[in-house]
Structures are given as C-alpha cells and as structure tokens.
Amino acid sequence: MSWKSVWKQLGLVALFGLMLSWVVSCSSPSTDRGQQQSGTQEVEFWTMQLQPQFTDYFNQLIATFEQQNPSLKIRWVDVPWADMERKILTAVSAKTAPDVVNLNPNFASQLAQRNAWLDLDDKISAETRQQYLPNIWKASTLNGKSFGIPWYLTTRIAIYNTELFKQAGISTPPATFAELAQVAKQLKEKTGKYAFFTTVVPEDSAEVLESFVQMGVQLVDGEGKAAFNTPQGKAAFQYWVDLYTSNLMPKETLTEGHRYAIDLYQRGDTAILASGAEFLNTIAQNAPTIAQASATAPQVTGETGKKNVAVMNLVIPKDTDVPDAALKFALFVTNDANQLAFAKAANVLPSTVKALQDPYFTSEPANATPVDKARVVSAQQMQSAEVLIPAMKNVKRLQKVVYDNLQAAMLGQKTIDQAMNDAAQAWNRQL
Structure with missing residues (x-):
C-alpha cells in the first residue's frame, strides 16, 4: 500500500484490544539505544510505507540534520503500513519503541490514553506551536494534553x-x-x-x-x-x-x-x-x-x-532514552521548509501556516494541470478543515x-x- 492510503483511516487490528490492556503495564528492561560509545546519540525514526518512493528525500533530510547536529545520528526504519499497528504496540509494551514514530492521531490517541507518549506541552513553546494550523494541532491532543506534532495532511x-x-x-x-x-x-x-x-x-x-x-x-x-x-x-x-x-x-x-x-x-x-x-x-x-x-x-x-482532513503526525514514546534529541528531530522534520519540500514531493499538504502560504498552494501556475488546480482547492480548505x-x-x-x-x-x-x-x-x- 502506498503513501496515498493516508486517505483511509487506520483500522484497529483485532490484536489491539488484547495488547492495549498491557501495552504500558508490561515492561522489560529498557535498553540504552540512545547512547553510543562514540559520544553521539542515536534517534530511531519509524515511518509508514514511504520507501522506496521517498528514500532519496529522507536520506537527504537526515544527512542535513546530522550535519547540523554532529552529536546526533538518525536510524531510519520504514515499516509496511499493514504492520505498523502490531509493531508499535509490541515495541511500546517491551519498551523498545523507536524514539520518533509516524502514526495518525486516531490510532496514536489509543495509546495516549495509556500515557504511552511524551507530553509535549511543557517541551514545545507557544511560539513553536503557533507555527502549525491550530485545528490540526488540536487533532493530536487528548484531555487537553498534546501527544503529537502534526506532519502532512490530505483532504477530500x-x-x-x-x-x-x-x-x-x-x-x-x-x-x-x-x-x-x-x-x-x-x-x-x-x-x-x-x-x-x-x-x-x-x-x-x-x-x-x-x-x-x-x-x-x-x-x-x-x-x-x-x-x-x-x-x-x-x-x-x-x-x-x-x-x-x-x-x-x-x-x-x-x-x-x-x-x-x-x-x-x-x-x-x-x-x-x-x-x-x-x-x-x-x-x-x-x-x-x-x-x-x-x-x-x-x-x-x-x-x-x-x-474533513486526514492528519499524519509524529509522536515520541515517553520511555525514549533521548527525549530532547527526538523532539529536536521531530520539529526539524515538520518545520516550514521541510514540510514544504515533502508536500511538493508527495502531493500532500503541509500542516504549518507558513508552508501553506507558499505560492505553490495559493496560486495556479501558467498552463495549470487539473492536479495543480486541485491542489489549490485542497489548500484553501485547510482554514476550516479538522479531524471530524x-x-x-x-x-x-x-x-x-x-x-x-x-x-x-x-x-x-x-x-x-x-x-x-x-x-x-x-x-x-x-x-
């Protein structure tokens, strides 16, 4: 299944009900994956079915981040769409979850109810939050607490x-x-x-x-x-x-x-x-x-x-060994420039205000194709769009x-x- 399947909501697997009851209570010794002998820290990053179409994009993204942050290394793991729910449930329960993971608010909220994700409200400033569309940010909150950072969007x-x-x-x-x-x-x-x-x-x-x-x-x-x-x-x-x-x-x-x-x-x-x-x-x-x-x-x-809007977000497990590094990378992936670049590559919409104001989303080019016209229509909906x-x-x-x-x-x-x-x-x- 390709990235286009973001139009569909993630269904809860039959295994979910059984695993959810012990997903946080069950534990095994935490591994110190974040600490490296070289003095660097490793951040493990999971995405859903974005290889091979966007392999070059993410390799360049990661290389740029590591250049800017020499003490941090990113380990990118792309997980097949159909396997993500099972894999992340198992990893969270065993305390071997990645440090940054790409989910959607609907599924991620199920684990947010079990306090599985890092509470972001004390870690992300109001100024940073205001960079994202307010209705979209709200989609990754539960009981007034923010558990995820918005990434890319699709809409009908x-x-x-x-x-x-x-x-x-x-x-x-x-x-x-x-x-x-x-x-x-x-x-x-x-x-x-x-x-x-x-x-x-x-x-x-x-x-x-x-x-x-x-x-x-x-x-x-x-x-x-x-x-x-x-x-x-x-x-x-x-x-x-x-x-x-x-x-x-x-x-x-x-x-x-x-x-x-x-x-x-x-x-x-x-x-x-x-x-x-x-x-x-x-x-x-x-x-x-x-x-x-x-x-x-x-x-x-x-x-x-x-x-309507379908949101993909990034969440950080609360048991991560490298919370600050994970947050730094998640905010880098979802900043204005990188959201704009990925939206252009993947024909999706960004969740930041500035990226959505780019002429790519606000005006049709000369000799606009039907897809160009549709992109502008889609972007115009974002001011009134929300996860319904x-x-x-x-x-x-x-x-x-x-x-x-x-x-x-x-x-x-x-x-x-x-x-x-x-x-x-x-x-x-x-x-």
Whole structure:
C-alpha cells in the first residue's frame, strides 16, 4: 500500500484490544539505544510505507540534520503500513519503541490514553506551536494534553464531470448537502445518472459518519456516551435515508466500498467523486475522456462549513532514552521548509501556516494541470478543515453501530427514530 492510503483511516487490528490492556503495564528492561560509545546519540525514526518512493528525500533530510547536529545520528526504519499497528504496540509494551514514530492521531490517541507518549506541552513553546494550523494541532491532543506534532495532511475535494452537469443543466457544483440533494434529483431526472456514490459499509469509509459532524451532530458527549440521538442526528439519518429510498443513491451503497465510487466515476455513471486530488492522475490513466471533462471544487459540507482532513503526525514514546534529541528531530522534520519540500514531493499538504502560504498552494501556475488546480482547492480548505471524528476508543465500533442501523432504516426495516435510538443504545452498551 502506498503513501496515498493516508486517505483511509487506520483500522484497529483485532490484536489491539488484547495488547492495549498491557501495552504500558508490561515492561522489560529498557535498553540504552540512545547512547553510543562514540559520544553521539542515536534517534530511531519509524515511518509508514514511504520507501522506496521517498528514500532519496529522507536520506537527504537526515544527512542535513546530522550535519547540523554532529552529536546526533538518525536510524531510519520504514515499516509496511499493514504492520505498523502490531509493531508499535509490541515495541511500546517491551519498551523498545523507536524514539520518533509516524502514526495518525486516531490510532496514536489509543495509546495516549495509556500515557504511552511524551507530553509535549511543557517541551514545545507557544511560539513553536503557533507555527502549525491550530485545528490540526488540536487533532493530536487528548484531555487537553498534546501527544503529537502534526506532519502532512490530505483532504477530500469534489471532482465533478462537467459534461454530465451540462447535460443536466447544472452550472455550478453543490457546496452543501442540501444542494447535493437537489443536484442528485436533477441529474437523475435529466440524465438517468447518479450524482455520487458513498458507502455505508461499516468497515469502509467514514465519509457518512463525518457528514453527521458537518451537519452539526455531536457524536459523543464528554463521557463518551452517544450524543447523536438528537433532532440534528435525526435530520442526518433522514437525509441519507431519503436519498437512498428516492433512488438517488446506487443500491450498492449498502455493499460496496469507496473503490466502487472511483469505478463509477471513471465509467461516467456518477457526476461527482469525493476523493483526494491524487486520484485525478488515476482517472487520467484509466479514463482519459472522463479526466478531460473533470473539474474540481471544495468538498461538500453541512451548515457548520467544516471540511474533513486526514492528519499524519509524529509522536515520541515517553520511555525514549533521548527525549530532547527526538523532539529536536521531530520539529526539524515538520518545520516550514521541510514540510514544504515533502508536500511538493508527495502531493500532500503541509500542516504549518507558513508552508501553506507558499505560492505553490495559493496560486495556479501558467498552463495549470487539473492536479495543480486541485491542489489549490485542497489548500484553501485547510482554514476550516479538522479531524471530524473525535479521537476515542473503539471509534470503528461507533461507525459500525451507526451504519448498521442506517442501513436498516434505508431498507425500511426500522423507522428513523428506531434506527437512531438503537444505534445510541448499542454504543452505550459497549462503553
């Protein structure tokens, strides 16, 4: 799996529940990996599936850091995406974890609950913190404490088929869910095509659950109990059920995942694809005619105006032998200049204010490609973007109980009220 998979949330492995209970309490003698006979200190740095595409970038980054800090050496370990959760759980429990590790806030927060990471609030000045987008920094906090440093970002945009819009007499892409429903109806009536595809398969995309937040729904309260069984929550359930029962969403919504959304768009069977800018290259390769007709717009949102963002961060285990050196390196990796360089290399977004203000993200070049245009659209969303699903234990379980009951309502097996309340009760029972 490539770096592009950052669009997907890390799922919690089945092993997680078992290992989490002893991940901090179990211990073995701490090894003094940080101290070297030569008088230098070694910082072990783990990333997720960034080799071989970015090997040259990181080798140069590390060489520059070591030049500037002769007493520090970086040992870079790239871990396959699918192995990271298991490996970091095992390493933290055995107190052999790396000194700096690349995770995402959703997974890292599970271990933050067990006090596994270094508390950064006393180690990073307010001035340094202000270099990062405030909403993005907040994603790596738990109970008011900072456990991670933001790194690179990705966000959804709306890729739309201008030819289908023209056939349906639609001049502008929808900006809100209310407008999306109108566009869906008009497209179906005029062209027989669906406006979009999204999934309510519990194990797949969180896009529908995120839409609840965008519509003003609070998912859980301060104690972690269900807070979505409210008038706003009912309206969100009703919105998706109405679209489905009105045949304005494909039946495969109940059975297929996000990959199917890409397939439908590439075939010209849907007019809007909610996805990352990098998929424009995929569409150009697989469906050049569709790519030629494609344009980009900000992602559809609700009355809150919130936009989704996926964050990758750097965390430092609290048991590291070299906390100061680890922090120095983590801040170097995520500084303005290095974030800008990596964002350009990887077609992602930086999490620092200054890097995001670079002309590369604020203005289209002459003869701009669709990817250039999409990059500017993506960057413009960052001021209102945030991680929409709060960090919490068993977040995938929350998605499952909501989606299972939403499906039941879509199929007419439950009323809206029953589906919403059953989902809330199911979530509260597992707390």
